[in-house]
Each structure stands twice: as C-alpha cells, then as structure tokens.
Amino acid sequence: MVKSVVEEKREIPVAGEADVVVVGGGLAGVAAAVAAARNGMSVILIEKSCVLGGLATLGHVCVYMPLDDGLGHKIHGGLAEELLYVCCRYSYNTIPDCWKGGPSYVENPEGRYQTTFNIPACIMALDEFMEAEHVKVIFDTVFCLPIMEGNVCKGVIVENKSGRSAYLARMVIDASGDADVLYRAGAECEEQKNIVSHWTYEVDVEKIRSGTEKDVLHNVRMRWFGLRPDFDNSGSTLPMFYGTTCEGVNDYIKLSRSLALDYLKKNQREGYAMMTLPFMPQFRMTRRLKGLKEMEVVPRVHVEHSIGCVIHCLENPEEVYEFPYEALIDSKIENIAAAGRIVSAGGRGWEIMRFIPSCVLTGQAAGTAAALAIKAGCSLQEVDVGALQDNLAATGVMIHMTEELRNNRKNPVKKSLNLPINTDTLAYSQH
Numbered sequence: 507m508v509k510s511v512v513e514e515k516r517e518i519p520v521a522g523e524a525d526v527v528v529v530g531g532g533l534a535g536v537a538a539a540v541a542a543a544r545n546g547m548s549v550i551l552i553e554k555s556c557v558l559g560g561l562a563t564l565g566h567v568c569v570y571m572p573l574d575d576g577l578g579h580k581i582h583g584g585l586a587e588e589l590l591y592v593c594c595r596y597s598y599n600t601i602p603d604c605w606k607g608g609p610s611y612v613e614n615p616e617g618r619y620q621t622t623f624n625i626p627a628c629i630m631a632l633d634e635f636m637e638a639e640h641v642k643v644i645f646d647t648v649f650c651l652p653i654m655e656g657n658v659c660k661g662v663i664v665e666n667k668s669g670r671s672a673y674l675a676r677m678v679i680d681a682s683g684d685a686d687v688l689y690r691a692g693a694e695c696e697e698q699k700n701i702v703s704h705w706t707y708e709v710d711v712e713k714i715r716s717g718t719e720k721d722v723l724h725n726v727r728m729r730w731f732g733l734r735p736d737f738d739n740s741g742s743t744l745p746m747f748y749g750t751t752c753e754g755v756n757d758y759i760k761l762s763r764s765l766a767l768d769y770l771k772k773n774q775r776e777g778y779a780m781m782t783l784p785f786m787p788q789f790r791m792t793r794r795l796k797g798l799k800e801m802e803v804v805p806r807v808h809v810e811h812s813i814g815c816v817i818h819c820l821e822n823p824e825e826v827y828e829f830p831y832e833a834l835i836d837s838k839i840e841n842i843a844a845a846g847r848i849v850s851a852g853g854r855g856w857e858i859m860r861f862i863p864s865c866v867l868t869g870q871a872a873g874t875a876a877a878l879a880i881k882a883g884c885s886l887q888e889v890d891v892g893a894l895q896d897n898l899a900a901t902g903v904m905i906h907m908t909e910e911l912r913n914n915r916k917n918p919v920k921k922s923l924n925l926p927i928n929t930d931t932l933a934y935s936q937h
C-alpha cells in the first residue's frame with residue numbers, strides 16, 4: 507500500500523469573518539461565544555455535530571454538577587450559574603428549593619446546588635439562547651486547520667457539505683474538548699488514555715411506575731456501563747483508549763457500545779427498551795494545553811491572576827481552588843485561548859476542570875479575555891488581568907474566595923452526592 511499522498515494546494519473561499527471564532531459548541535464553547543458577544547464582539551461558532559451542548563447533550567451527561575461547596579456556600583456564579591438555568595429552562599430540574607434563585611449562602615442546605623436536565627429541551631434552549639445573544643452558529647462543520655502566520659492565527663479552515671472553506675477571525679477560542687486548534691497551531695499539549703464509560707437511556711415500565719409514584723420520572727432512565735472515575739479501577743480488565751486518534755476513538759466506540767449490547771441481550775423482556783445511545787464518544791480527558799501556567803492544585807491558596815474559583819465536583823463537601831488566567835493561554839500563540847476540559851491543568855487539576863461548571867467558567871473567561879484583547883489591540887498574553895477579573899466579577903463570578911472559605915472549614919463530614927444514576931450495571935468495574 508502507498509504510505510502517503512500529497513494533498514493538492516488550492517484556493518478556498520472565505521465563508522465568513524468575525525471578531526471571535528469559537529471552535530466547538532459544548533457548554534464551554536457556548537459560554538465563550540456568549541461572553542465575547544456580550545462584550546460587543548461579532549461571534550461565529552463552528553460545531554461539527556448538529557446540536558449544541560457537546561458531552562452534556564450528545565454525550566448524555568445531563569447532570570449539571572454542583573455550584574456550591576457542600577457546606578452551604580455558592581462557589582460558581584456568572585455564566586456557570588446562568589447556563590444551569592438555561593439547560594433546564596423548558597423541562598424539569600432537580601435544584602433544591604433552598605438554592606433556587608442562587609443565594610450566596612444557605613444554612614443547612616437540603617441538597618447540593620445542582621440539577622439533572624432533559625436533553626432535547628436543553629438542546630433547543632441552547633439554540634434559542636445563542637440566537638438571543640446574536641451568536642452565529644454553523645452546524646455540521648468540522649474544524650480542520652488553523653491559518654497561522656507566525657504566532658498569530660488568522661482564522662480556521664473547515665470542511666462541510668459545501669466543501670472546504672475558511673472563517674477569518676481576530677481571536678480564536680478552542681473549545682473542541684480535545685485542544686484540536688491549539689495542538690494543530692503548535693502549542694505544547696498533554697494527552698492521556700480514558701476509561702470506558704457509556705451512559706444510555708432506557709424505558710423500564712417498572713421503574714417508570716415507581717418513579718411516577720414518587721414524582722421523580724427524570725431520575726429513573728440513565729444506565730451506566732463501564733467504569734467510574736471515582737472508583738479504583740485497577741482490578742478491571744477493560745482496556746483504556748486515547749481520544750485523539752482515529753483508532754482510539756473507533757475502538758472506544760465499538761467496545762462501549764458492545765457493553766450496552768451485552769446488557770440488552772441479557773435483558774430482553776416485556777416492558778424494557780433502550781431509548782437512546784450517546785452520539786458522541788464519552789471521553790473525559792483527551793488532550794489539554796500545557797499553557798503559560800499550570801493550575802496549582804492547592805486548596806484555599808490565593809492566586810493573584812485568578813479568573814474564578816473551582817471545586818472538585820465528585821467530592822462532598824469540596825475544597826475550593828482559584829484558577830489562573832495564564833492556564834487558558836499558550837506561552838507563544840498570541841490569539842488562541844483554551845476553554846473547557848482542555849485548559850492547562852494536569853492530574854487532579856484536570857479532573858477538577860472537566861466538570862461542567864468549571865468548563866463554563868473557563869469558557870466565559872476565554873470569551874471575555876478575547877474581547878478585551880481585541881478592544882485593547884493586544885495579544886492574549888498582554889490582557890489586563892485586573893480588567894478581566896472586574897468584568898467577570900460584575901457578572902457574579904467569585905474571583906477570589908472569601909476569608910471564611912479560606913480559613914474556616916472545620917472538619918466537615920464527607921457526604922454522598924446522591925447522583926441520579928442506575929449504578930447496578932457497573933459490573934465491568936469489578937466492584
């Protein structure tokens with residue numbers, strides 16, 4: 507077999523131009539686009555699928571993790587809080603009454619400030635949200651390459667039904683979930699293998715009956731195959747996969763779907779059906795930027811250039827961390843910012859930054875920073891971080907934690923998060 511071929515050099519049309527082009531319409535990309543638009547920028551968002559939401563919708567991750575620390579303090583405000591309400595605008599939510607409206611502190615809360623949401627309703631609410639914010643969304647369009655001139659990205663080359671074309675931009679935000687733009691622009695990145703997890707939705711007459719009696723229909727339909735990130739998986743024989751190669755993605759998809767099929771074969775019975783499968787491989791962390799600065803995973807420490815506080819959403823209660831602006835940008839590339847699960851945070855930091863509220867926070871910060879850089883005529887490295895912090899704080903983002911959060915966390919008792927998931931099919935995790 508011939509090992510390689512030469513791609514023909516050719517002229518392609520410019521399909522559009524905007525101040526800010528966002529690649530990827532997951533919740534981080536949505537937040538980045540809206541933040542840039544609210545700061546006066548024209549924005550185009552490129553999305554390879556035909557819906558917004560990314561893992562949260564296509565990947566079935568319809569659990570918007572907590573905005574509070576488990577001790578009654580609200581940690582996430584700004585767009586992270588606003589998007590939680592957008593996701594459940596046209597269907598049910600599971601937000602405890604004490605948190606509705608978003609108080610900054612609740613004494614003895616009856617639950618965490620989180621919600622599950624209905625995927626179709628969320629998708630349509632996101633469409634409406636983007637239209638209201640004047641973001642031009644281009645669906646069914648795959649980002650292929652950044653157009654680089656030295657350390658400056660002039661736009662992106664994409665491919666869709668019309669063929670190959672370019673979108674020009676003054677600033678680009680990589681919200682692809684896999685750092686596709688930054689990596690192809692030459693930024694230093696880290697990759698890691700992923701455990702298999704497969705969330706499906708099912709109809710089970712028995713469960714619907716009991717759910718209806720308790721008025722919790724929304725809690726009875728998710729089924730999880732594969733492994734959990736919060737378990738010790740060392741005894742598992744399931745392989746792990748990279749989400750950044752054709753082979754890794756295909757092997758992951760085929761294995762995870764075969765686990766669902768095994769279950770379906772064993773559960774052929776009246777009153778049971780699988781309703782839907784995920785339409786995006788459910789990789790958690792694939793590739794991330796190794797940016798100008800890495801997040802330091804030390805709780806309760808003051809970070810001067812913090813763009814907001816974050817928490818590890820699988821713990822209850824949670825420690826609070828401040829996240830640095832420089833972890834959104836490369837040391838050299840002047841105008842591509844990272845947003846979402848690809849920001850510069852390794853190890854436990856990567857785990858913290860992949861949860862939906864953290865992804866939305868970094869999306870908001872990246873979109874706002876891009877707008878400030880355009881207004882100031884400077885690079886992302888030269889952005890006035892004080893002005894960025896003021897801008898984010900004005901929308902409700904907690905930039906630095908209060909002294910109470912920093913000093914006064916008296917031996918809290920760890921509690922269960924009570925995730926609304928059927929865990930009885932985690933057989934493959936050897937637990």
Ligand SMILES: Cc1cc2nc3c(=O)[nH]c(=O)nc-3n(C[C@H](O)[C@H](O)[C@H](O)COP(=O)(O)OP(=O)(O)OC[C@H]3O[C@@H](n4cnc5c(N)ncnc54)[C@H](O)[C@@H]3O)c2cc1C
Pocket residue numbers: 529530531532533534535552553554555558559560561562565567569570571647648649650681682683684686703704705788789790819845846847848860861862863865
């Ligand atoms: C199994 C699983 C369970 C999880 N559980 C939870 C949970 O309960 N709660 C929680 O808060 N978080 C959870 N997470 C994490 C969370 O869902 C994600 O980290 C978060 O949604 C990522 O958002 P994002 O916008 O950064 O990336 P993504 O949601 O991955 O969005 C990236 C978008 O970019 C698009 N894209 C990619 N490449 C291209 C390209 N080349 N051209 C154009 N578009 C492109 C994709 O189609 C997608 O829409 C879970 C993750 C997994 C995998």
